[in-house]
Amino acid sequence: MKRHVFVLALLALATACSTAGEGGAFAPAGETARQPYLLTWLMIILGTAIYLLVGAVLLVALRRRPAAEEAHARRIDRRMIIVGGLLLPAPVLLLLLVANIAILAGQDSDPTMRIEVEGYQYWWEVRYPEQGIVTANEVHIPTGEPIELVLSTEDVIHSWWVPELSGKRDLIPGQTNVLMIEADRPGIYRGQCAEFCGIQHANMAMFVVAHEPAEFARWAASQAAPAPALTADLQRGQDVFIDNCAGCHAVQGTPANGQEGPDLTHFASRMTIGAGTVPNDRGHLGGWVANAQSIKPGNLMPPIPIPASGMNDLLDYLESLR
């Protein structure tokens, strides 16, 4: 029976190893995630060795014939406790302690860009003060550059976590935290809020989109531009928007200037609606506008009674906000 458990444990371990590279913290995409990753494997290997060693000692202990003489047994007792309890863990712990301090002390690098991220129940506002961009739930960065995220919130505690790029950092009312991230290669890195922040904590994802620097510059230029000029059809949609949505949402270059919800100036360029809850396509968008509560119950956007005649115009307008 004990052997079965042993085999089971080894199987579980093999599964663990085979998932390396599948994603998350096992697939670091930049310097800021690589050190924790290497440390993780160092500790998995050391930990497995210790676990197997303890298991082996236990198996022998259960099978061996004990020493007859009490004084001899006491000597064995003392030796096992000193070796196993002190001499074995001490160097391992010392090694880890040094690694810990070395990694912590070596984490200063100068960022090439600062991006502000503000947490809300249940979405992320993303601001590029230097470029004058305001967007939501997506942080676009150039590859190969250390980026500093400046993290804040005014409602409750949230936690920023995109495991392929770095560990977590909490967003805490009354204090501003910073976090360095860096991506080596272009890609879309998903994460989600890691500190329980209320009923829709589960649907508060964020995406870091890493571009080649030239591509990033193009993205930044297009995002910094105000909303484009309108055709007559789109003007109707904008009127519906201003009547129904502008209390909470802003579109730069229009009278819509609400501050409660995400800035929608370039809404159509984003991948998802509701911080990663559903894909950003016309069907989901219509459902979201009509009753966001049925998609993400408890989020702060109330159902909006858009007149049936205006819905198509509104969706056309929103889809034009590239």
Place this chain on the structure above:
Amino acid sequence: MTTTARITERLERVWADAPGVPGFFNTVDHKRIGVRYLVTGFAFFLIAGVQALLIRTQLAVPENDFLSAEAFNRLFTMHGTTMIFLFNTPILSGFGNYFVPLMLGTRDMAFPKLNAVSYWIYLLSGFFLYGSFLVGEVPNTGWFAYAPLSSEEIFTPGLGLDFWTLGVIFLGLSTTVGGINFIVTIFKMRAPGMTLSRMPLFVWAILVMSFLILFSLPAVTLGPLLMEFDRAFGMAFFDAARGGDPILYQHLFWFWGHPEVYILFVPAIGMLAMIIPTFARRPQAGYTWVVASLVAIGFISFGVWVHHMFATGVPFLAASFFSAAGLVITIPSAIEIFAWLATLWTGRIRWGTPLLFALGFLSIFVLGGITGVMVSMVPFDLQATDSYFVVAHLHYVLVGGVVFPVFGAFYYWLPKITGYLMDERLGGTSFWIMLIGFHLTFFPMHIVGLLGMPRRVYTFQEGLGWDGYNMVQSIGGYMFALGVLVSVAAFVLSLIKKTPAGNNPWNAGTLEWATTSPPAEYNFAAMPAVTSRYPLWSPDAPDPTEPRAYDVVLAAPGEEKHETLGTAGLDAEVEDILVMPHPSYWPFLLAVGLFIGFVAMLLRSAPIGVVGLVWTVTSMIGWHWGELKGGDH
């Protein structure tokens, strides 16, 4: 009539509880109170277990709609709150209550009425917390209820969080009183000759636990109290916009929260240090090492709390310090583990279900200790914290470090409590199902956590690579539950089959096995004296059941009172005869008065508050009336 028979007859008359309902409400017998703790604690274990199964059902498949977001959030909050506050701590108090006086060879706890009130408060605070289900406003922000999410009514309206804060404060009274009671009992009521270095390791563990409770519990009273001030009176302790600090709450909570892990784990160490020597048929190896480690764990556990908060942005120097403390506490834990390995190595093993659960502890807890070292490392912790990796880690520590030892303790000590043996085959079956179910549930959580799955999400999207792991975890969860049910069946069967256990079914060496199973109300007819750590294993030791001079004094004619020996000093020399309180309704009434007071705070109702206050004060006066009159102790 022989001396022994005369003494026994008199003891029965003096110590017997009133039969029926009066005896139920006024008993101060530590054994009845201990059993109540065990029954109530186990009931809460089953309730929280059902909540866990609902959680696992929801998470079995992605985008499941078995539970709503709100229902899920309530369930994980109450699962954690119940397991930590209403199961783990109390069930250990239950074993402590029942067995510490027996192991010390005395007749009751030092303050039997306080002992009774501590149970009644525990029970009523459980009712109080679960009252939230009756009114449909259940705590829903997790078992550590961070500010400002929990502290401000704009984020969490309704009574739910008020149930939580007040319930935690109310229960804290019970835990604190219990801790004081254990400390005094252990220092003043050891059997003659039981020096500190002869004290059973379980008693040592309860002693360390009690000190941890005394020093850490004020923090978990203060945190929720300030939170309730914020909620009820609009104060701003944790409101950053008005100069408060939400991080202060985290410091208060974890200043208790981390020692709490050891409040739970230390008594479990004590249980294992009783079970393993019995089944290795030799004394615990390195007794002094084990005691020193227990004490060291107690001290170091107060230096670790910030490792729950690395992601809040702790400065480099502080992070290094708390990280180092987290690593250092591994040493005493490793000493405990190797002390048991050495005991098994040099002992002659006898197999039994309690030993199986002890070995299950090793198979789980060692891994939990290793992941504990991992999360002490700041760079790794920032990936692991608040993810399923931490869920895995804390369950390896708490299920491995507490639930398995507690099940081992049930199989070990229930024959003493009920007088009946448990079925060994069912015990083994239950153990293997629980062990495999446990690893299936929690091992994959390490992986899925590092793959990016945060804890406390009511659902997750398909295609993130988390699906398979979650399905396996849910299957494992049901398997674990099945294993628990088999143990429940084994217990029920033992009550039906009634195979007598005898005084000492395991051939163990400590005093609780010197008396009958179940023990008489007065525990020992003759007060035992000891000259070694394992009095029942010493061939030359005095027969503990032989009456001695002080037994005759205790049985002298005159007023018939609950009497036991008071001992003093490191050597436990007989000092005086303690006159103990008799059964009393006041503990129950006092707890009810406090309950009314807490309901008044919950409803913010002055009239109910006045009733609660008057009731409580009246109960306190009644409690001490005998002494005020100069009569009863």
